[in-house]
Amino acid sequence: MELDESTPDPRVRLWSPVCQAVALLLGPYAEVVLHDAGRDRVLAIWNPMTRRAAGDPSLLGELDRLEPSAHDVYGPYEKLLADGRRLSSVSAVLRGPDGEPSAVLCVNLDRTPLDRAAALLAGFAAPTAPRPEALFEQDWTERVHQIVGGFVRTRGRPVERLGREDRLAVLAELDRAGVFTVRRAVPVVATALGASRSTVYALLAELKDRSDPR
Amino acid sequence: MELDESTPDPRVRLWSPVCQAVALLLGPYAEVVLHDAGRDRVLAIWNPMTRRAAGDPSLLGELDRLEPSAHDVYGPYEKLLADGRRLSSVSAVLRGPDGEPSAVLCVNLDRTPLDRAAALLAGFAAPTAPRPEALFEQDWTERVHQIVGGFVRTRGRPVERLGREDRLAVLAELDRAGVFTVRRAVPVVATALGASRSTVYALLAELKDRSDPR
DNA sequence: TCCGGACTGGACGAAGTGTCCAGGACCTGA
DNA sequence: TCAGGTCCTGGACACTTCGTCCAGTCCGGA
Numbered sequence: 485m486e487l488d489e490s491t492p493d494p495r496v497r498l499w500s501p502v503c504q505a506v507a508l509l510l511g512p513y514a515e516v517v518l519h520d521a522g523r524d525r526v527l528a529i530w531n532p533m534t535r536r537a538a539g540d541p542s543l544l545g546e547l548d549r550l551e552p553s554a555h556d557v558y559g560p561y562e563k564l565l566a567d568g569r570r571l572s573s574v575s576a577v578l579r580g581p582d583g584e585p586s587a588v589l590c591v592n593l594d595r596t597p598l599d600r601a602a603a604l605l606a607g608f609a610a611p612t613a614p615r616p617e618a619l620f621e622q623d624w625t626e627r628v629h630q631i632v633g634g635f636v637r638t639r640g641r642p643v644e645r646l647g648r649e650d651r652l653a654v655l656a657e658l659d660r661a662g663v664f665t666v667r668r669a670v671p672v673v674a675t676a677l678g679a680s681r682s683t684v685y686a687l688l689a690e691l692k693d694r695s696d697p698r
Numbered sequence: 699m700e701l702d703e704s705t706p707d708p709r710v711r712l713w714s715p716v717c718q719a720v721a722l723l724l725g726p727y728a729e730v731v732l733h734d735a736g737r738d739r740v741l742a743i744w745n746p747m748t749r750r751a752a753g754d755p756s757l758l759g760e761l762d763r764l765e766p767s768a769h770d771v772y773g774p775y776e777k778l779l780a781d782g783r784r785l786s787s788v789s790a791v792l793r794g795p796d797g798e799p800s801a802v803l804c805v806n807l808d809r810t811p812l813d814r815a816a817a818l819l820a821g822f823a824a825p826t827a828p829r830p831e832a833l834f835e836q837d838w839t840e841r842v843h844q845i846v847g848g849f850v851r852t853r854g855r856p857v858e859r860l861g862r863e864d865r866l867a868v869l870a871e872l873d874r875a876g877v878f879t880v881r882r883a884v885p886v887v888a889t890a891l892g893a894s895r896s897t898v899y900a901l902l903a904e905l906k907d908r909s910d911p912r
Numbered sequence: 913t914c915c916g917g918a919c920t921g922g923a924c925g926a927a928g929t930g931t932c933c934a935g936g937a938c939c940t941g942a
Numbered sequence: 943t944c945a946g947g948t949c950c951t952g953g954a955c956a957c958t959t960c961g962t963c964c965a966g967t968c969c970g971g972a
Contacts, residue, residue: 562837562839566885566958566959567888568885568888568889568890570886600857602816602819602820603843603847603856604850604856604857605812605813605815605816606813606816606847606851665880665881666880666881667879667880667959668927668928670929671928679950679951680950680952681930682932682950682952682953683949683950685930685931862918881959884960894919894920895920895960896922896961897920899961900919913972914972916969916970916971917968917969918967918970919968921964922964922966923964924962926961926962927960928957928958928960929958929959930956930957930958931954931955931956931957932956933955934951934952934953935950935951935952935953936951937948937949938949938950939947939948940945941944942946
Protein backbone atom coordinates (compact mmCIF):
# COMPACT_ATOMS: atom_id res chain seq x y z
CA MET A 485 0.00 0.00 0.00
CA GLU A 486 1.05 3.55 -0.54
CA LEU A 487 -0.19 6.19 1.82
CA ASP A 488 0.37 9.84 2.42
CA GLU A 489 2.07 9.33 5.77
CA SER A 490 2.05 13.02 6.69
CA THR A 491 -1.74 13.22 6.87
CA PRO A 492 -3.19 10.03 8.31
CA ASP A 493 -6.72 10.62 7.12
CA PRO A 494 -9.40 9.12 9.36
CA ARG A 495 -11.22 7.90 6.25
CA VAL A 496 -8.18 5.92 5.27
CA ARG A 497 -8.00 4.37 8.73
CA LEU A 498 -11.67 3.56 8.49
CA TRP A 499 -11.67 1.84 5.13
CA SER A 500 -8.14 0.62 4.85
CA PRO A 501 -8.87 -2.91 6.06
CA VAL A 502 -11.55 -3.56 3.45
CA CYS A 503 -9.40 -2.14 0.70
CA GLN A 504 -6.47 -4.22 1.76
CA ALA A 505 -8.60 -7.33 1.93
CA VAL A 506 -9.93 -6.79 -1.56
CA ALA A 507 -6.46 -6.04 -2.88
CA LEU A 508 -5.12 -9.23 -1.35
CA LEU A 509 -8.01 -11.33 -2.60
CA LEU A 510 -7.80 -10.21 -6.19
CA GLY A 511 -4.09 -10.56 -6.20
CA PRO A 512 -1.66 -8.74 -8.39
CA TYR A 513 -4.16 -8.02 -11.11
CA ALA A 514 -6.43 -5.69 -9.20
CA GLU A 515 -5.81 -2.16 -8.06
CA VAL A 516 -7.81 -0.63 -5.25
CA VAL A 517 -8.08 3.14 -5.03
CA LEU A 518 -9.64 5.30 -2.37
CA HIS A 519 -10.53 8.75 -3.67
CA ASP A 520 -11.31 12.00 -1.98
CA ALA A 521 -14.24 12.83 -4.20
CA GLY A 522 -14.47 16.43 -3.12
CA ARG A 523 -10.86 17.29 -3.78
CA ASP A 524 -10.53 14.87 -6.70
CA ARG A 525 -7.42 13.36 -5.14
CA VAL A 526 -6.19 9.88 -4.40
CA LEU A 527 -6.40 9.17 -0.67
CA ALA A 528 -4.71 5.80 -0.79
CA ILE A 529 -3.93 3.10 -3.29
CA TRP A 530 -3.20 -0.60 -3.12
CA ASN A 531 -1.45 -2.58 -5.88
CA PRO A 532 -1.11 0.50 -8.06
CA MET A 533 -1.14 -0.35 -11.75
CA THR A 534 -0.01 3.08 -12.82
CA ARG A 535 2.36 5.51 -11.17
CA ARG A 536 -0.36 7.16 -9.17
CA ALA A 537 0.23 7.56 -5.48
CA ALA A 538 -1.63 9.06 -2.56
CA GLY A 539 -2.11 12.79 -3.01
CA ASP A 540 -2.04 12.69 -6.78
CA PRO A 541 -5.01 13.98 -8.71
CA SER A 542 -7.48 11.21 -9.35
CA LEU A 543 -7.18 11.28 -13.11
CA LEU A 544 -8.49 8.43 -15.22
CA GLY A 545 -11.96 9.84 -14.97
CA GLU A 546 -12.85 7.32 -12.38
CA LEU A 547 -15.28 9.79 -10.90
CA ASP A 548 -16.77 10.99 -14.16
CA ARG A 549 -19.39 8.36 -14.57
CA LEU A 550 -21.12 8.67 -11.26
CA GLU A 551 -24.49 9.47 -12.74
CA PRO A 552 -27.23 9.36 -10.17
CA SER A 553 -28.07 5.87 -9.08
CA ALA A 554 -30.27 4.34 -6.45
CA HIS A 555 -27.43 2.35 -5.01
CA ASP A 556 -24.07 3.93 -4.51
CA VAL A 557 -22.36 1.31 -6.64
CA TYR A 558 -21.43 1.78 -10.28
CA GLY A 559 -20.20 -0.55 -12.95
CA PRO A 560 -18.59 -2.74 -13.82
CA TYR A 561 -17.57 -0.64 -16.74
CA GLU A 562 -14.61 -0.91 -19.05
CA LYS A 563 -11.53 1.26 -18.96
CA LEU A 564 -8.47 1.28 -21.14
CA LEU A 565 -4.99 1.89 -19.79
CA ALA A 566 -2.45 3.79 -21.86
CA ASP A 567 -0.39 0.66 -22.30
CA GLY A 568 -3.33 -1.22 -23.71
CA ARG A 569 -4.47 -3.24 -20.71
CA ARG A 570 -8.22 -3.66 -20.47
CA LEU A 571 -9.70 -3.03 -17.07
CA SER A 572 -13.02 -3.90 -15.54
CA SER A 573 -13.87 -1.34 -12.93
CA VAL A 574 -16.43 -0.87 -10.20
CA SER A 575 -16.85 2.21 -8.05
CA ALA A 576 -18.71 2.79 -4.82
CA VAL A 577 -19.57 5.94 -2.95
CA LEU A 578 -18.64 5.49 0.70
CA ARG A 579 -20.67 7.41 3.25
CA GLY A 580 -19.76 8.34 6.78
CA PRO A 581 -21.95 7.81 9.83
CA ASP A 582 -23.80 10.99 8.97
CA GLY A 583 -24.82 9.57 5.63
CA GLU A 584 -22.81 12.13 3.70
CA PRO A 585 -20.50 10.96 0.89
CA SER A 586 -17.01 10.88 2.26
CA ALA A 587 -14.92 8.95 -0.21
CA VAL A 588 -15.10 6.92 -3.39
CA LEU A 589 -13.71 3.43 -3.72
CA CYS A 590 -12.61 2.09 -7.09
CA VAL A 591 -11.50 -1.42 -7.87
CA ASN A 592 -9.75 -1.87 -11.20
CA LEU A 593 -9.28 -5.41 -12.40
CA ASP A 594 -6.88 -6.16 -15.24
CA ARG A 595 -8.80 -8.38 -17.62
CA THR A 596 -5.83 -9.22 -19.81
CA PRO A 597 -4.87 -12.48 -18.09
CA LEU A 598 -8.49 -13.56 -18.04
CA ASP A 599 -8.95 -12.73 -21.69
CA ARG A 600 -5.84 -14.64 -22.52
CA ALA A 601 -6.87 -17.63 -20.48
CA ALA A 602 -10.31 -17.61 -22.05
CA ALA A 603 -8.82 -17.47 -25.52
CA LEU A 604 -6.49 -20.29 -24.64
CA LEU A 605 -9.24 -22.54 -23.37
CA ALA A 606 -11.55 -21.70 -26.22
CA GLY A 607 -8.78 -22.51 -28.64
CA PHE A 608 -7.71 -25.75 -27.03
CA ALA A 609 -7.99 -28.47 -29.66
CA ALA A 610 -10.66 -26.45 -31.35
CA PRO A 611 -11.77 -27.31 -34.84
CA THR A 612 -10.06 -25.09 -37.34
CA ALA A 613 -12.98 -22.79 -37.69
CA PRO A 614 -13.54 -20.25 -40.42
CA ARG A 615 -11.99 -17.04 -39.23
CA PRO A 616 -14.30 -14.42 -37.79
CA GLU A 617 -13.65 -12.25 -40.79
CA ALA A 618 -14.62 -8.86 -39.50
CA LEU A 619 -13.85 -5.66 -41.27
CA PHE A 620 -14.02 -2.19 -39.94
CA GLU A 621 -15.65 0.55 -41.83
CA GLN A 622 -12.88 0.97 -44.36
CA ASP A 623 -13.46 4.52 -45.49
CA TRP A 624 -14.60 6.41 -42.48
CA THR A 625 -14.02 9.69 -44.32
CA GLU A 626 -16.81 8.68 -46.62
CA ARG A 627 -18.95 8.01 -43.61
CA VAL A 628 -18.33 11.46 -42.22
CA HIS A 629 -19.44 13.12 -45.40
CA GLN A 630 -22.43 10.82 -45.57
CA ILE A 631 -23.58 11.79 -42.11
CA VAL A 632 -22.98 15.48 -42.63
CA GLY A 633 -24.65 15.32 -46.02
CA GLY A 634 -27.69 13.55 -44.66
CA PHE A 635 -28.03 16.10 -41.93
CA VAL A 636 -27.74 19.03 -44.30
CA ARG A 637 -30.47 17.49 -46.39
CA THR A 638 -32.90 17.23 -43.49
CA ARG A 639 -32.28 20.84 -42.55
CA GLY A 640 -32.52 21.99 -46.12
CA ARG A 641 -29.61 24.39 -45.91
CA PRO A 642 -25.97 24.14 -46.93
CA VAL A 643 -23.16 23.50 -44.50
CA GLU A 644 -22.04 27.10 -44.29
CA ARG A 645 -25.46 28.21 -43.14
CA LEU A 646 -25.81 25.71 -40.32
CA GLY A 647 -26.42 27.32 -36.96
CA ARG A 648 -24.78 26.50 -33.70
CA GLU A 649 -27.42 24.02 -32.63
CA ASP A 650 -27.30 22.30 -35.97
CA ARG A 651 -23.59 21.82 -35.72
CA LEU A 652 -23.91 20.51 -32.22
CA ALA A 653 -26.43 17.99 -33.46
CA VAL A 654 -24.22 16.80 -36.32
CA LEU A 655 -21.29 16.46 -33.99
CA ALA A 656 -23.38 14.48 -31.55
CA GLU A 657 -24.32 12.13 -34.34
CA LEU A 658 -20.75 11.79 -35.55
CA ASP A 659 -19.66 11.11 -32.02
CA ARG A 660 -22.35 8.49 -31.57
CA ALA A 661 -21.07 6.91 -34.75
CA GLY A 662 -17.69 6.62 -33.07
CA VAL A 663 -15.98 8.79 -35.64
CA PHE A 664 -13.78 10.46 -33.05
CA THR A 665 -12.15 7.23 -31.99
CA VAL A 666 -10.39 7.33 -35.33
CA ARG A 667 -7.06 9.03 -35.66
CA ARG A 668 -6.96 12.45 -37.30
CA ALA A 669 -10.73 12.61 -37.32
CA VAL A 670 -11.13 16.13 -35.92
CA PRO A 671 -9.46 18.00 -38.77
CA VAL A 672 -11.45 16.02 -41.30
CA VAL A 673 -14.71 16.75 -39.54
CA ALA A 674 -13.79 20.41 -39.17
CA THR A 675 -13.23 20.69 -42.89
CA ALA A 676 -16.40 18.80 -43.71
CA LEU A 677 -18.32 21.16 -41.44
CA GLY A 678 -16.64 24.22 -42.84
CA ALA A 679 -15.47 25.18 -39.38
CA SER A 680 -12.13 25.55 -37.69
CA ARG A 681 -10.45 22.96 -35.57
CA SER A 682 -10.88 25.20 -32.54
CA THR A 683 -14.61 25.44 -33.05
CA VAL A 684 -15.02 21.72 -33.36
CA TYR A 685 -13.18 21.16 -30.11
CA ALA A 686 -15.25 23.87 -28.43
CA LEU A 687 -18.53 22.39 -29.63
CA LEU A 688 -17.39 18.93 -28.65
CA ALA A 689 -16.60 20.20 -25.17
CA GLU A 690 -20.00 21.78 -24.90
CA LEU A 691 -21.65 18.54 -25.95
CA LYS A 692 -19.75 16.63 -23.32
CA ASP A 693 -20.71 18.95 -20.57
CA ARG A 694 -24.32 19.12 -21.59
CA SER A 695 -24.61 15.37 -21.29
CA ASP A 696 -22.56 15.32 -18.10
CA PRO A 697 -22.81 18.69 -16.32
CA ARG A 698 -20.88 17.33 -13.32
CA MET B 699 -9.71 -50.01 -21.66
CA GLU B 700 -12.11 -52.36 -23.33
CA LEU B 701 -10.71 -54.96 -25.64
CA ASP B 702 -12.00 -57.89 -27.53
CA GLU B 703 -10.09 -60.42 -25.40
CA SER B 704 -10.95 -63.35 -27.61
CA THR B 705 -8.94 -62.00 -30.54
CA PRO B 706 -5.79 -60.33 -29.27
CA ASP B 707 -5.04 -58.40 -32.41
CA PRO B 708 -1.36 -57.67 -33.02
CA ARG B 709 -2.28 -54.14 -34.06
CA VAL B 710 -3.82 -53.55 -30.67
CA ARG B 711 -0.69 -54.79 -28.96
CA LEU B 712 1.34 -52.51 -31.18
CA TRP B 713 -0.63 -49.29 -30.69
CA SER B 714 -2.07 -49.86 -27.26
CA PRO B 715 0.64 -48.00 -25.30
CA VAL B 716 0.24 -44.77 -27.27
CA CYS B 717 -3.51 -44.93 -27.05
CA GLN B 718 -3.41 -45.53 -23.35
CA ALA B 719 -0.96 -42.68 -22.85
CA VAL B 720 -3.16 -40.27 -24.74
CA ALA B 721 -6.23 -41.45 -22.89
CA LEU B 722 -4.50 -40.92 -19.57
CA LEU B 723 -3.15 -37.53 -20.53
CA LEU B 724 -6.42 -36.08 -21.69
CA GLY B 725 -8.23 -37.44 -18.69
CA PRO B 726 -11.86 -38.28 -18.45
CA TYR B 727 -12.94 -35.98 -21.25
CA ALA B 728 -11.20 -37.70 -24.13
CA GLU B 729 -12.04 -40.97 -25.80
CA VAL B 730 -9.46 -42.86 -27.81
CA VAL B 731 -10.62 -45.32 -30.45
CA LEU B 732 -8.62 -47.70 -32.58
CA HIS B 733 -10.46 -48.75 -35.73
CA ASP B 734 -10.02 -51.57 -38.16
CA ALA B 735 -10.49 -49.45 -41.22
CA GLY B 736 -10.95 -52.35 -43.58
CA ARG B 737 -13.69 -54.06 -41.61
CA ASP B 738 -15.16 -50.82 -40.24
CA ARG B 739 -15.02 -52.19 -36.72
CA VAL B 740 -13.75 -50.92 -33.40
CA LEU B 741 -10.53 -52.67 -32.46
CA ALA B 742 -10.18 -51.16 -29.04
CA ILE B 743 -11.45 -48.17 -27.08
CA TRP B 744 -10.23 -46.20 -24.07
CA ASN B 745 -12.45 -43.94 -21.95
CA PRO B 746 -15.49 -44.70 -24.07
CA MET B 747 -17.97 -41.83 -24.13
CA THR B 748 -20.71 -43.92 -25.72
CA ARG B 749 -21.59 -47.58 -25.32
CA ARG B 750 -19.33 -48.70 -28.10
CA ALA B 751 -16.96 -51.56 -27.35
CA ALA B 752 -14.38 -53.55 -29.21
CA GLY B 753 -15.91 -55.45 -32.07
CA ASP B 754 -18.82 -53.05 -32.57
CA PRO B 755 -19.26 -51.37 -35.91
CA SER B 756 -17.33 -48.12 -36.02
CA LEU B 757 -20.36 -45.88 -36.49
CA LEU B 758 -20.11 -42.16 -35.97
CA GLY B 759 -18.65 -41.71 -39.40
CA GLU B 760 -15.24 -41.32 -37.92
CA LEU B 761 -13.77 -42.74 -41.10
CA ASP B 762 -15.90 -40.75 -43.50
CA ARG B 763 -13.81 -37.69 -43.69
CA LEU B 764 -10.56 -39.22 -44.64
CA GLU B 765 -10.24 -37.36 -47.88
CA PRO B 766 -6.81 -37.74 -49.44
CA SER B 767 -4.14 -35.87 -47.57
CA ALA B 768 -0.40 -35.65 -47.74
CA HIS B 769 -0.03 -36.45 -44.07
CA ASP B 770 -2.07 -39.21 -42.56
CA VAL B 771 -3.57 -36.89 -39.94
CA TYR B 772 -6.99 -35.29 -40.20
CA GLY B 773 -8.77 -32.64 -38.26
CA PRO B 774 -9.40 -31.38 -35.77
CA TYR B 775 -13.00 -31.39 -36.89
CA GLU B 776 -16.18 -31.03 -34.91
CA LYS B 777 -18.58 -33.80 -34.07
CA LEU B 778 -21.83 -33.69 -32.19
CA LEU B 779 -22.92 -36.40 -29.79
CA ALA B 780 -26.58 -37.41 -29.48
CA ASP B 781 -26.75 -35.84 -26.05
CA GLY B 782 -25.48 -32.56 -27.38
CA ARG B 783 -21.88 -32.67 -26.29
CA ARG B 784 -19.49 -31.02 -28.74
CA LEU B 785 -16.46 -33.04 -29.62
CA SER B 786 -13.20 -32.03 -31.19
CA SER B 787 -11.78 -34.95 -33.08
CA VAL B 788 -8.56 -35.86 -34.77
CA SER B 789 -7.90 -39.01 -36.76
CA ALA B 790 -4.72 -40.62 -37.95
CA VAL B 791 -4.06 -43.44 -40.37
CA LEU B 792 -1.63 -45.85 -38.75
CA ARG B 793 0.64 -47.80 -41.05
CA GLY B 794 2.51 -50.98 -40.41
CA PRO B 795 6.19 -51.60 -41.14
CA ASP B 796 5.23 -52.32 -44.76
CA GLY B 797 3.78 -48.86 -45.15
CA GLU B 798 0.29 -50.20 -45.68
CA PRO B 799 -2.60 -48.71 -43.69
CA SER B 800 -3.32 -50.99 -40.83
CA ALA B 801 -5.59 -49.11 -38.46
CA VAL B 802 -7.14 -45.75 -37.81
CA LEU B 803 -6.77 -43.89 -34.54
CA CYS B 804 -9.40 -41.40 -33.42
CA VAL B 805 -9.22 -39.13 -30.42
CA ASN B 806 -12.48 -37.49 -29.41
CA LEU B 807 -12.24 -34.67 -26.94
CA ASP B 808 -15.34 -33.41 -25.19
CA ARG B 809 -15.17 -29.65 -25.51
CA THR B 810 -18.08 -28.90 -23.23
CA PRO B 811 -16.08 -28.35 -20.04
CA LEU B 812 -13.55 -26.24 -21.89
CA ASP B 813 -16.24 -24.16 -23.52
CA ARG B 814 -17.88 -23.68 -20.18
CA ALA B 815 -14.63 -22.66 -18.53
CA ALA B 816 -13.83 -20.26 -21.35
CA ALA B 817 -17.24 -18.69 -21.08
CA LEU B 818 -16.81 -18.40 -17.34
CA LEU B 819 -13.46 -16.69 -17.61
CA ALA B 820 -14.59 -14.42 -20.39
CA GLY B 821 -17.57 -13.36 -18.32
CA PHE B 822 -15.70 -12.85 -15.08
CA ALA B 823 -16.18 -9.29 -13.94
CA ALA B 824 -17.16 -8.40 -17.47
CA PRO B 825 -18.61 -4.96 -17.94
CA THR B 826 -22.37 -5.19 -17.98
CA ALA B 827 -22.83 -2.05 -19.99
CA PRO B 828 -19.60 -1.07 -21.70
CA ARG B 829 -18.87 2.49 -22.69
CA PRO B 830 -21.07 4.55 -24.95
CA GLU B 831 -23.30 3.31 -27.72
CA ALA B 832 -21.78 3.33 -31.16
CA LEU B 833 -22.99 2.76 -34.63
CA PHE B 834 -19.59 2.65 -36.23
CA GLU B 835 -17.70 0.03 -34.29
CA GLN B 836 -18.49 0.23 -30.64
CA ASP B 837 -15.98 -2.06 -29.06
CA TRP B 838 -13.03 -2.39 -31.38
CA THR B 839 -11.02 -3.71 -28.45
CA GLU B 840 -13.31 -6.71 -28.39
CA ARG B 841 -12.76 -7.11 -32.08
CA VAL B 842 -9.03 -7.18 -31.64
CA HIS B 843 -9.32 -9.97 -29.14
CA GLN B 844 -11.68 -11.86 -31.41
CA ILE B 845 -9.30 -11.70 -34.31
CA VAL B 846 -6.31 -12.68 -32.24
CA GLY B 847 -8.31 -15.45 -30.59
CA GLY B 848 -9.53 -16.81 -33.90
CA PHE B 849 -6.03 -16.85 -35.24
CA VAL B 850 -4.69 -18.62 -32.19
CA ARG B 851 -7.34 -21.23 -32.76
CA THR B 852 -6.29 -21.91 -36.32
CA ARG B 853 -2.69 -22.30 -35.26
CA GLY B 854 -3.59 -24.39 -32.28
CA ARG B 855 -1.14 -22.71 -29.97
CA PRO B 856 -1.48 -19.99 -27.39
CA VAL B 857 -0.46 -16.41 -27.93
CA GLU B 858 2.84 -16.69 -26.10
CA ARG B 859 3.98 -19.48 -28.40
CA LEU B 860 3.25 -17.77 -31.66
CA GLY B 861 6.29 -17.51 -33.88
CA ARG B 862 7.42 -14.51 -35.80
CA GLU B 863 5.57 -15.49 -38.96
CA ASP B 864 2.41 -16.11 -37.00
CA ARG B 865 2.54 -12.68 -35.46
CA LEU B 866 3.14 -11.10 -38.83
CA ALA B 867 0.06 -12.88 -40.12
CA VAL B 868 -2.13 -11.74 -37.24
CA LEU B 869 -0.94 -8.18 -37.67
CA ALA B 870 -1.65 -8.34 -41.38
CA GLU B 871 -5.17 -9.43 -40.59
CA LEU B 872 -5.65 -6.74 -37.95
CA ASP B 873 -4.36 -4.19 -40.39
CA ARG B 874 -6.68 -5.41 -43.11
CA ALA B 875 -9.47 -5.02 -40.60
CA GLY B 876 -8.46 -1.39 -40.27
CA VAL B 877 -7.68 -1.67 -36.60
CA PHE B 878 -4.71 0.64 -36.82
CA THR B 879 -6.74 3.58 -38.04
CA VAL B 880 -8.11 3.74 -34.51
CA ARG B 881 -6.45 5.92 -31.93
CA ARG B 882 -4.32 4.14 -29.35
CA ALA B 883 -4.68 0.85 -31.17
CA VAL B 884 -1.03 -0.18 -31.11
CA PRO B 885 -0.64 -0.54 -27.34
CA VAL B 886 -3.85 -2.55 -27.19
CA VAL B 887 -2.71 -4.88 -29.93
CA ALA B 888 0.71 -5.20 -28.35
CA THR B 889 -0.86 -6.26 -25.08
CA ALA B 890 -3.21 -8.68 -26.78
CA LEU B 891 -0.28 -10.23 -28.60
CA GLY B 892 1.85 -10.35 -25.49
CA ALA B 893 4.54 -8.30 -27.21
CA SER B 894 6.03 -4.88 -26.66
CA ARG B 895 5.06 -1.75 -28.48
CA SER B 896 8.47 -1.70 -30.11
CA THR B 897 8.03 -5.17 -31.51
CA VAL B 898 4.63 -4.41 -32.94
CA TYR B 899 5.97 -1.37 -34.77
CA ALA B 900 8.91 -3.41 -36.03
CA LEU B 901 6.68 -6.19 -37.34
CA LEU B 902 4.33 -3.66 -38.86
CA ALA B 903 7.25 -2.06 -40.66
CA GLU B 904 8.36 -5.42 -41.97
CA LEU B 905 4.86 -6.12 -43.24
CA LYS B 906 4.74 -2.83 -45.04
CA ASP B 907 8.02 -3.33 -46.80
CA ARG B 908 7.21 -6.91 -47.74
CA SER B 909 4.11 -5.78 -49.54
CA ASP B 910 5.91 -2.79 -50.99
CA PRO B 911 9.64 -3.55 -51.27
CA ARG B 912 10.16 -0.29 -53.10
C1' DT C 913 30.21 -22.25 -24.37
C1' DC C 914 29.72 -18.81 -27.66
C1' DC C 915 27.01 -16.68 -31.40
C1' DG C 916 23.29 -14.33 -33.81
C1' DG C 917 18.73 -13.15 -34.27
C1' DA C 918 14.61 -11.56 -31.99
C1' DC C 919 12.55 -8.94 -28.34
C1' DT C 920 12.64 -5.38 -24.82
C1' DG C 921 12.43 -0.95 -22.16
C1' DG C 922 13.81 3.54 -22.47
C1' DA C 923 14.66 7.66 -24.91
C1' DC C 924 13.67 10.84 -28.33
C1' DG C 925 11.89 13.87 -32.13
C1' DA C 926 7.74 14.26 -34.89
C1' DA C 927 3.01 14.40 -35.27
C1' DG C 928 -1.42 14.91 -33.43
C1' DT C 929 -4.56 16.60 -29.68
C1' DG C 930 -6.85 19.73 -26.80
C1' DT C 931 -6.98 24.39 -24.54
C1' DC C 932 -6.57 29.13 -24.40
C1' DC C 933 -6.77 33.72 -26.04
C1' DA C 934 -6.85 38.10 -28.56
C1' DG C 935 -8.84 39.60 -32.41
C1' DG C 936 -12.72 40.08 -35.79
C1' DA C 937 -17.25 39.12 -37.98
C1' DC C 938 -21.93 39.35 -37.20
C1' DC C 939 -26.30 40.33 -34.98
C1' DT C 940 -29.43 43.05 -32.25
C1' DG C 941 -31.51 46.68 -29.81
C1' DA C 942 -31.21 51.54 -28.94
C1' DT D 943 -25.23 54.53 -36.62
C1' DC D 944 -23.29 52.76 -32.63
C1' DA D 945 -22.48 49.85 -28.34
C1' DG D 946 -22.58 45.55 -26.50
C1' DG D 947 -23.46 40.97 -27.13
C1' DT D 948 -22.30 36.24 -29.06
C1' DC D 949 -19.78 33.23 -31.77
C1' DC D 950 -15.99 31.94 -34.71
C1' DT D 951 -11.18 32.13 -35.98
C1' DG D 952 -6.11 31.56 -36.47
C1' DG D 953 -2.20 31.17 -33.77
C1' DA D 954 0.32 29.83 -29.71
C1' DC D 955 0.95 26.63 -26.37
C1' DA D 956 1.47 22.33 -23.39
C1' DC D 957 0.62 17.86 -23.46
C1' DT D 958 -0.08 13.18 -25.35
C1' DT D 959 0.57 9.73 -28.68
C1' DC D 960 3.25 7.93 -32.58
C1' DG D 961 6.94 5.89 -34.69
C1' DT D 962 11.95 5.15 -34.65
C1' DC D 963 16.22 4.00 -32.70
C1' DC D 964 19.42 1.76 -29.82
C1' DA D 965 21.93 -0.68 -26.21
C1' DG D 966 21.04 -4.46 -23.41
C1' DT D 967 18.87 -9.14 -22.62
C1' DC D 968 17.02 -13.47 -23.67
C1' DC D 969 17.15 -17.79 -25.95
C1' DG D 970 17.91 -21.57 -29.16
C1' DG D 971 21.34 -23.74 -32.06
C1' DA D 972 26.25 -24.92 -33.35
